[in-house]
Amino acid sequence: MADMLLQIAGVLIFFAIVFGVARLVIGRTAIDRVVAIDMLTVVSIALIALYAHLSGRFVYIDVALVYGLLSFLAVLAIARFLEKGP
Amino acid sequence: MELTGSILVLTGAFFLFSAGLGLLRMPDTFTRIQAGTKASTLGNILVLAGLGFYHPDWALKLLVVAYFVLMTNPLSSHALSRAAHAIRTPMAPSTMVDALREEGDRQGNGDVS
Amino acid sequence: MKAASSLLAVLLFGAVFAGIVGGYGERESVSALAEQYLAMVPRELGAPNVVTGILITYRGFDTLGEVAVLFMVAAGVGVLLGGKDTTTASEPGREPRRPSELVGNGAEITLPLIFLFGAYVIKNGHLSAGGGFQGGAVVASGTMLLMLALPATKLNHGFLGVTESLAGVVYVGIGILGLVFAAGFLDSHILPLGEFGTLISAGAIPVISALLGVKVGAELSVIIDRFRN
Amino acid sequence: MNEQAPTDGKGIRGLPVLWLLLFILWLIVNASLATPILIxxxxxxxxxxxxxxxxxxxxxxxxxxxxxxxxxTYTSVFFTELVKANLNMLRYVYSPRIDIHPGIVRVRIRLKSPIGRLALSNSIALTPGSLVMDVRGETMFVHWLDVKTTDPDQATEMIVAPFEKHLEAVFG
Incomplete structure (x- = not known):
């Protein structure tokens, strides 16, 4: 039962990623794409944590933390860059 | 125990899914930022909490990750929306009022400290 | 047209990524050489993290070379970009936008946590995932956050330079100590092996790893700061 | 930041709090209480x-x-608001036609301390339909997903008030 629920959760997360990528492709403006990337990162953190559970490796939680940190930096940097304008 | 955890994970995944859908469906950049930030933050926290039920010994570290997301995600969305407003990203036609634009125009849009 | 090309790019990337993920499986068996290393490193060096053990002792000379390359990069960037401070200080045209107050506050709060995490990754070098280079990179990303969110901050290049040189000198010094007291240059047996799996164990490996972390962090910080203007 | 720093901005009054916080965090990420790790x-x-x-x-x-x-109390208010915000968001996302009237309104904040302002803006960003765009002195510009009023006082009452009460007592 519990495993099945986890599998459904995995499918839902997969579709979340698909939607995020769709927004990344459609874009419209650069900011929209960055928003999509930001959201994809948060989804990935959840996914990494889930993978840490599935493979039973505690170390991967550190990976999630580093990933969150780096994506936060990236979004700030891009926002700063776009703010300055062309 | 495991069932509680998996239900939490599933709820979180559902919120992440809604975040993706909101990102796709919302009419303009700012509303997309809102949908993306809120739903994905809660979804992420729920997934981490659910995993905490599976592994009680991981709980504290998962809490650190959740706290980190809780702190950085709104900040990055704030930085993004600020940048979007600064470069005059178009807003949805149904937008009613833009106090920041009025204020910025009154200040000569220099915005220098 | 633009949407089509970006869709194509995403699809190609997805295909490559799917190939990688699809073909990925935890390796069931290891080759003979890996087997030997896996048995030898914990026994001889006392380090659970085999990769760091190999990097710092058996391949210690190569690591020294890598650090030297990084040092030369830092020096080169300094030479190429260093002298421009006065000319680019203030462009008359458009003033840069004031950075967000909230982001600045957030950075003030997150920075100590990032540096602490960097220290944790460095400290983990010989135990589990982590090590000097990785931890140094985390520390340098903290510096980058400092540059982004609080542009008014000035880095103390003199202090960073001294720290980095000192770490380098001590690193080589440990290498020479290994030559004198143990089997050869950068041999980690100058300190006792200690209890397997604890922080103070595996001879000089944690010390070397910490020195590497400090050195890499300082060097990358200087490089990032040089590129700021 | 710097311009509003009080005169004792260079002091080390914050040292004990920060030290304790970092030390606890260190113990959590290490997940160990061995003596070398403590030291x-x-x-x-x-x-x-x-x-x-x-x-x-x-x-x-x-x-x-x-x-x-x-x-x-602030934490509990925050989490209820977070869940409410998300249910609200779900209503918009899954409705067949998205009928919203977004806008940027002005609210007033009384908080002075940097950490309090940060906590407030993060709370606002995560609660029903609002997102902080910019802060200038005592005025905060909030993007509101469904504008109910453009009057600053009423908007303050609706968006800021639930958190500010508690945050003011915590951070000042």
């Missing part, structure tokens, strides 16, 4: 706390039973 953690967190407590006045927090109680 290195104390030294490293002290060094980092010394550097950052002197840099800024962000960490000037007085911990009293009253502020701790208000912090707890």
């Amino acid at each position: 290195t953690g104390a030294v490293i967190s002290f060094a980092i706390a010394l550097i950052f407590a002197r840099r800024s006045n962000v960490w000037h927090i007085a911990v009293t039973p009253r502020s701790a109680w208000h912090f707890l």
Whole structure:
């Protein structure tokens, strides 16, 4: 039962990623794409944590933390860059 | 125990899914930022909490990750929306009022400290 | 047209990524050489993290070379970009936008946590995932956050330079100590092996790893700061 | 930041709080209570706390039973609002036609301390239909997903008031 629920959760997360990528492709403006990337990162953190559970490796939680940190930096940097304008 | 955890994970995944859908469906950049930030933050926290039920010994570290997301995600969305407003990203036609634009125009849009 | 090309790019990337993920499986068996290393490193060096053990002792000379390359990069960037401070200080045209107050506050709060995490990754070098280079990179990303969110901050290049040189000198010094007291240059047996799996164990490996972390962090910080203007 | 720093901005009043926080965090990420880890953690967190407590006045927090109680209430208010915000968001996302009237309104904030303002803006960003666009002095510009009023006082009452009460008691 519990495993099945986890599998459904995995499918839902997969579709979340698909939607995020769709927004990344459609874009419209650069900011929209960055928003999509930001959201994809948060989804990935959840996914990494889930993978840490599935493979039973505690170390991967550190990976999630580093990933969150780096994506936060990236979004700030891009926002700063776009703010300055062309 | 495991069932509680998996239900939490599933709820979180559902919120992440809604975040993706909101990102796709919302009419303009700012509303997309809102949908993306809120739903994905809660979804992420729920997934981490659910995993905490599976592994009680991981709980504290998962809490650190959740706290980190809780702190950085709104900040990055704030930085993004600020940048979007600064470069005059178009807003949805149904937008009613833009106090920041009025204020910025009154200040000569220099915005220098 | 633009949407089509970006869709194509995403699809190609997805295909490559799917190939990688699809073909990925935890390796069931290891080759003979890996087997030997896996048995030898914990026994001889006392380090659970085999990769760091190999990097710092058996391949210690190569690591020294890598650090030297990084040092030369830092020096080169300094030479190429260093002298421009006065000319680019203030462009008359458009003033840069004031950075967000909230982001600045957030950075003030997150920075100590990032540096602490960097220290944790460095400290983990010989135990589990982590090590000097990785931890140094985390520390340098903290510096980058400092540059982004609080542009008014000035880095103390003199202090960073001294720290980095000192770490380098001590690193080589440990290498020479290994030559004198143990089997050869950068041999980690100058300190006792200690209890397997604890922080103070595996001879000089944690010390070397910490020195590497400090050195890499300082060097990358200087490089990032040089590129700021 | 710097322009509104009080005169004792260079002090080390925030040192104990920051040191304790970093030390606890160190123990959590290490997931161990061995002696060497305790000692290195104390030294490293002290060094980092010394550097950052002197840099800024962000960490000037007085911990009293009253502020701790208000912090707890704030946390519970925050989580209920977070869940409410998400259910609200779900309603918009899954409705066949998205019928919203977004806009940017002006609200007033009374909080002075940097960390309080940050906590407030993060709370606003995560609660029903609002997102902080910019802060200028005492005015905060909030993007509102469904504008109900453009009057600053009423908007303040609706968006800021639930958190500000508690945050003011915690951070000032």
